[in-house]
Amino acid sequence: MTNQDEDALRALVREAVARRLQSEAPAARNLIALSHASHYRYGLPESDGPCLIEPAVQCNHCGYCQSHGH
Secondary structure (H helix, E strand, C coil): CCHHHHHHHHHHHHHHHHHHHHHCCHHHHHHHHHHCHHHCCCCCCCCCCECCCCCCCECCCCCHHHCCCC
16 A cells, blocks of 8 residues: 555545544533443552563553453
């Protein structure tokens, strides 16, 4: 894929996303994003050691262990 093709594809994706966001009511979109369980995070302490989910790797502070994993 050439750079020109990639740029055209990115433009199409941006346009599709913009159309989708404009078609939704802003209040409803924010309410869904703020109240969905996948956005909740638990108060587990940050770790500078191994990952709580995959102990063989170093913690990279992704927050997966502090959420429902979605």
